[in-house]
Amino acid sequence: MIFDKKLIPKNVQEYNELYNYSITKPESFWSEVAESFIWKKKWSKVLKYDFNKPKFEWFCNGKLNITENCLDRHVKNNPEKTAIIFEPNKPDDQTVHISYKELHAKVCSFANVLKNNNVKKGDRVCIYLPMVPELAVAVLACARIGAVHSVVFAGFSSTALAARINDASCKMVLTSDGSFRGNKTIDLKSIVDEALNDCDCVDSVIVLNIINSGITLKNNEKWWHEELNNVNDDCRAEIMDSEDPLFILYTSGSTGKPKGMVHSCGGYMVYSSYTFKNVFDYEDDDIYWCTADIGWITGHSYIVYGPLLNGATTLMFEGVPSYPDFGRFWQICEKHKVNQFYTAPTAIRALAKHPVQLVNKYDLSSLKVLGTVGEPINEEAWDWYNENVGKAKCPIVDTWWQTETGGIMITSLANVTDGKPTFATKPMMGIQPVLFDENAKELDDNNKNGILGIKYPWPSIARTIYGDHKRYKNVYFSAYPGYYFPGDGAFRDDEGNYRITGRVDDVVIVSGHNLGTAPIEDAINMHDNVVESALVGFPHDVKGNALYAFVILKDDNTSNDIVKEINDLIAKTIGPIAKPDKIQVVSGLPKTRSGKIMRRILRKIASGEKEKFGDISTLLNPEVVKSILDGKI
Numbered sequence: 001m002i003f004d005k006k007l008i009p010k011n012v013q014e015y016n017e018l019y020n021y022s023i024t025k026p027e028s029f030w031s032e033v034a035e036s037f038i039w040k041k042k043w044s045k046v047l048k049y050d051f052n053k054p055k056f057e058w059f060c061n062g063k064l065n066i067t068e069n070c071l072d073r074h075v076k077n078n079p080e081k082t083a084i085i086f087e088p089n090k091p092d093d094q095t096v097h098i099s100y101k102e103l104h105a106k107v108c109s110f111a112n113v114l115k116n117n118n119v120k121k122g123d124r125v126c127i128y129l130p131m132v133p134e135l136a137v138a139v140l141a142c143a144r145i146g147a148v149h150s151v152v153f154a155g156f157s158s159t160a161l162a163a164r165i166n167d168a169s170c171k172m173v174l175t176s177d178g179s180f181r182g183n184k185t186i187d188l189k190s191i192v193d194e195a196l197n198d199c200d201c202v203d204s205v206i207v208l209n210i211i212n213s214g215i216t217l218k219n220n221e222k223w224w225h226e227e228l229n230n231v232n233d234d235c236r237a238e239i240m241d242s243e244d245p246l247f248i249l250y251t252s253g254s255t256g257k258p259k260g261m262v263h264s265c266g267g268y269m270v271y272s273s274y275t276f277k278n279v280f281d282y283e284d285d286d287i288y289w290c291t292a293d294i295g296w297i298t299g300h301s302y303i304v305y306g307p308l309l310n311g312a313t314t315l316m317f318e319g320v321p322s323y324p325d326f327g328r329f330w331q332i333c334e335k336h337k338v339n340q341f342y343t344a345p346t347a348i349r350a351l352a353k354h355p356v357q358l359v360n361k362y363d364l365s366s367l368k369v370l371g372t373v374g375e376p377i378n379e380e381a382w383d384w385y386n387e388n389v390g391k392a393k394c395p396i397v398d399t400w401w402q403t404e405t406g407g408i409m410i411t412s413l414a415n416v417t418d419g420k421p422t423f424a425t426k427p428m429m430g431i432q433p434v435l436f437d438e439n440a441k442e443l444d445d446n447n448k449n450g451i452l453g454i455k456y457p458w459p460s461i462a463r464t465i466y467g468d469h470k471r472y473k474n475v476y477f478s479a480y481p482g483y484y485f486p487g488d489g490a491f492r493d494d495e496g497n498y499r500i501t502g503r504v505d506d507v508v509i510v511s512g513h514n515l516g517t518a519p520i521e522d523a524i525n526m527h528d529n530v531v532e533s534a535l536v537g538f539p540h541d542v543k544g545n546a547l548y549a550f551v552i553l554k555d556d557n558t559s560n561d562i563v564k565e566i567n568d569l570i571a572k573t574i575g576p577i578a579k580p581d582k583i584q585v586v587s588g589l590p591k592t593r594s595g596k597i598m599r600r601i602l603r604k605i606a607s608g609e610k611e612k613f614g615d616i617s618t619l620l621n622p623e624v625v626k627s628i629l630d631g632k633i
């Protein structure tokens with residue numbers, strides 16, 4: 001274990017004590033945690049911050065390289081230990097075990113490939129790859145040389161990819177000839193080709209051969225395996241300042257442009273690893289599996305960095321939960337004797353729709369801890385997970401956090417604090433949540449609903465939005481000055497447990513994916529026949545929320561295929577995950593006198609409400625509500 005025992009609570013009382021210490025003396029607390037790592041030079045001050053700028057600096061003037069903490073130190077102590085287990089898409093294909101020593105060599109070799117291709121400290125590298133070990137290698141290779149990785153989930157469309165490449169002016173793109181997903185292969189390379197038509201910043205592309213598609217590469221493109229022939233596996237770790245950027249990761253917001261959240265080296269290292277150890281109660285020989293994709297923050301913090309910093313064995317799965325059947329997750333748990341299993345409520349709900357025999361036929365006795373992330377988990381899904389997967393003996397950690405927070409913020413700690421169905425429960429050490437009432441005053445009482453805020457900085461808070469610090473300030477620090485505003489509502493019970501009630505802005509969480517409504521509306525509005533559109537979320541029993549689009553057409557009669565055309569447009573500009581479940585053509589949208597669409601009313605209509613719309617007399621066009629209701633699908 002990399003942490004001193006006194007930093008790891010073993011029971012509720014120790015949690016309470018440590019939590020108290022962490023919030024009364026945050027600087028001493030975090031400096032003790034940070035002592036657990038290898039620093040090239042120790043920090044001179046633990047924290048400097050200013051909520052007005054806003055500016056947060058942790059472990060000031062400390063020097064480090066995160067990959068030395070992920071790799072070199074474990075190679076020294078335990079070189080043969082498996083770092084990554086790779087489980088391929090097809091169950092019959094070969095599983096791969098990569099030891100710490102091998103992973104270190106792969107990362108150093110690929111870091112040398114990056115250098116040979118003129119990538120330098122501070123340059124941005126876009127990584128658009130499926131869930132294969134080379135994705136983790138690429139991320140770490142960037143970190144090794146101080147290049148800033150920007151992983152784009154390989155389900156995003158070419159337009160979305162191009163926007164992200166351009167926003168960060170990435171100089172290189174790492175991708176593959178294709179990917180395997182269930183019984184399909186996906187042609188990733190042509191998506192990249194299309195994106196690159198619009199990206200002048202990119203000098204070179206390195207292509208991993210996964211599916212043997214036999215494509216020919218262009219002049220500025222090189223094969224991954226051929227590049228590896230030109231290098232050795234010796235690569236010095238670049239010395240980074242604590243506050244140097246480690247990576248950019250895009251998340252949606254309530255305007256069209258995605259936000260490139262920037263995370264820094266020192267604070268992110270300390271927080272992602274410390275939370276991993278505490279939340280999942282990871283012990284030295286455990287096999288840990290998080291089913292997320294590395295394209296999301298969950299994969300960054302809890303497939304790659306958190307586990308590797310702890311010297312853990314982390315499983316990477318290339319495929320999907322439904323292939324070859326809906327028992328695949330459990331087959332993998334049995335095969336690799338998984339001890340900690342971390343997934344999303346939407347996956348649990350989808351799996352719970354299938355015969356429980358698909359769970360029961362596998363031996364799940366290795367499981368010790370279950371986790372969920374991404375959206376609130378409903379009681380039914382929680383019960384199903386607890387009974388059928390955990391056999392009522394595994395604690396379930398419901399972990400609330402965000403791309404912006406870098407690590408888990410509110411959660412129970414496995415085998416230490418109690419879980420409570422539908423509650424994320426208690427703050428992590430060092431985290432000070434508050435609830436605000438409608439007057440933006442902190443609520444002191446319990447048993448209240450409010451807007452969630454975080455009172456004090458923590459080490460892995462995103463430092464800025466790439467290229468747009470003003471927007472960073474506006475979105476997260478303006479609504480409640482002196483606090484971080486995550487955009488969620490919450491309820492606090494008598495014992496101080498938090499239940500996250502959902503977004504309070506125009507972001508909808510569909511199947512655990514954070515989707516801003518604005519960019520999808522922008523995509524719909526690109527259709528020649530669309531005048532205006534409004535998109536809202538409505539409850540869905542598998543996805544948590546689904547999208548409902550209301551569109552006004554120029555000419556109602558021109559196209560019968562409007563629904564298909566809109567869906568195609570969305571898939572092309574954003575990706576298939578953003579397609580609405582329902583698209584209704586309407587004659588008008590409910591608007592305030594200042595012309596703002598009243599989404600509150602549309603949300604109610606979409607979720608099946610027929611009467612209770614509150615006062616609609618202030619609308620510019622109250623009659624439109626009835627006409628939308630009449631045409632509801």
Ligand code: WT7
Pocket residue numbers: 251296297298372373374375376377398399400401402403404424486487488500502503509512513514
């Ligand atoms: C939003 C952040 C954190 C990685 C995955 C999503 C929602 C996340 C929970 C949870 C209720 C949750 C929130 C949050 N959310 N976890 N355990 N209970 N809601 O990251 O894409 O940045 O989305 O996901 O609404 O703000 P993200």
